[in-house]
Amino acid sequence: MTDFDPTYGYTLEKLLHIVPPPQPEGFAAFWQARYVRAMKLDPCQRLNHCGRFHPDYECYDFSYRSTDDFEIGGWALIPKHMPVTRGVVVGHGYGGREGPDFDIPIQGAVFLFPCFRGLSRSRCSPISDNPSYHVLHDIDKRDHYILGGCVEDLWLAVSSLLKLFPAAAGHLAYLGSSFGGGIGALALPWDTRIQRAHFNVPSFGNHPLRLQLPTWGSAAAMQKYQREHGNILATLNYYDAAIAAQSIQVPVHIAVALADPVVAPPGQFSIYNALRGKKKLFVLDMGHSDYLRKVAQEKALLSELQEFFSKL
Numbered sequence: 077m078t079d080f081d082p083t084y085g086y087t088l089e090k091l092l093h094i095v096p097p098p099q100p101e102g103f104a105a106f107w108q109a110r111y112v113r114a115m116k117l118d119p120c121q122r123l124n125h126c127g128r129f130h131p132d133y134e135c136y137d138f139s140y141r142s143t144d145d146f147e148i149g150g151w152a153l154i155p156k157h158m159p160v161t162r163g164v165v166v167g168h169g170y171g172g173r174e175g176p177d178f179d180i181p182i183q184g185a186v187f188l189f190p191c192f193r194g195l196s197r198s199r200c201s202p203i204s205d206n207p208s209y210h211v212l213h214d215i216d217k218r219d220h221y222i223l224g225g226c227v228e229d230l231w232l233a234v235s236s237l238l239k240l241f242p243a244a245a246g247h248l249a250y251l252g253s254s255f256g257g258g259i260g261a262l263a264l265p266w267d268t269r270i271q272r273a274h275f276n277v278p279s280f281g282n283h284p285l286r287l288q289l290p291t292w293g294s295a296a297a298m299q300k301y302q303r304e305h306g307n308i309l310a311t312l313n314y315y316d317a318a319i320a321a322q323s324i325q326v327p328v329h330i331a332v333a334l335a336d337p338v339v340a341p342p343g344q345f346s347i348y349n350a351l352r353g354k355k356k357l358f359v360l361d362m363g364h365s366d367y368l369r370k371v372a373q374e375k376a377l378l379s380e381l382q383e384f385f386s387k388l
Contacts, residue, residue: 080290082335084342088359091334091345096318097284104265104323106314107227111266114143114228121236123152130178132156138188139197140236143228149197150190150233151176152240160186162388163237163244165230165270167256170207170279170294172196180251181382186241190233192226192259207255208297215301218311223280227263234269247271247388254339254364255279255294257330258317261347265323272388274329274381275347277363279339281318282346283309293338293364318346327354329384331377333363356384 119140128135130153138152153176154160161184166177172195180187194203194210203222204210213222230250238245250273252260257278264273279294280286286295287302287309302308313319321328328351332344341363348357358377361367 080337082337082341082362082365084289084340086342088334091332091341092349094282094285094342094346094349096322096346096350097282097313097316099319099322100313103314103319107262107266107320110224110228111231114231115235117141117143117232117235119232119236119239121239123240126151133178133187135176138190138236140190140232142193142232143225146193146198146200146225146229148190148193148229148233150188152189153178153187155184155186158184160184160241160243162186162247162249163241164188164249164251165190165233165237167192167230167250167252167259168196169254169256170195170210172205179378181378182249182385182388185249186237186244188233188237190229192229192256194222198229207294211294211297212301215298215308215311216305218314221311221315223259223262223315226259230259230263231267234267238269245269249273249385249388251276253277258347261317261324262315262320264326264328265320268325270326272327272329272385273324274331274384276331277333277336277339277344277360278317278330278347279343280315281321281343281350283312283316285346286340286343289340289342291338291340295340318343318350321347321350322352324351325353327356327384327387329356329358329381331358331360333360335361336363336365338364356380
């Protein structure tokens with residue numbers, strides 16, 4: 077049990093009326109310039125068979141070079157019994173990733189599972205892999221804040237995928253949960269190579285509100301830093317997933333929770349509400365928690381995702 081109400085007193089109706097914060101001056105130019113710089117890099121991607129057996133996929137260790145010379149590690153799954161016609165980059169939560177997921181229902185897809193800088197296979201000193209410290213890395217430097225580098229890691233994962241599997245061009249998707257969902261919302265407006273996306277309980281939405289709500293998640297570290305060091309919104313306003321989501325042009329399927337002690341639902345719904353293009357909502361009873369209907373809801377969600385990505 078939490079020592080606070082993980083619904084924060086919000087009903088579904090109230091959640092659906094939350095609006096994103098105002099866009100800071102130069103927001104789009106800030107991200108567009110970063111994307112242009114990232115696209116000048118050769119990711120020097122590499123695949124090495126990892127020896128893991130699966131009946132439907134060849135499993136590879138995957139690595140590439142990102143911005144600031146970060147070496148990003150992860151996994152790749154290549155279908156055994158059909159040609160590659162689609163490509164999917166899959167993000168992860170703040171707990172990192174210990175291996176690939178084999179149950180994503182997208183036929184004919186090659187899957188890349190990069191670990192964002194500082195986490196899991198991309199651990200790198202002096203970045204801490206503890207979420208409470210990772211989320212604060214260079215937070216006092218707007219242009220060097222860690223989340224921006226993670227967005228660039230996503231873009232360069234897409235570049236790596238297209239170099240390895242050019243047949244997937246025009247049929248690319250991104251899936252991200254929690255931390256990875258927020259990174260996806262920040263990345264998608266500027267990268268037109270991605271045609272569809274799914275965010276699951278996405279983080280980093282509506283920072284001014286997140287800083288006010290009790291939580292067990294990374295926002296708690298931000299709140300403590302704010303109390304000790306003063307205003308951090310000068311940086312965070314440029315890394316707000318709800319602000320960025322307003323500029324996403326492609327269809328997005330999004331699963332958001334009515335209660336969540338780690339990523340507050342008002343932040344999640346801020347991202348959904350901000351989307352101006354085609355979007356599909358899936359409402360979970362809870363996020364980052366076990367609950368009575370979890371297995372049934374996860375099964376229903378996978379079924380929806382199969383339909384949503386059949387159009388990729």
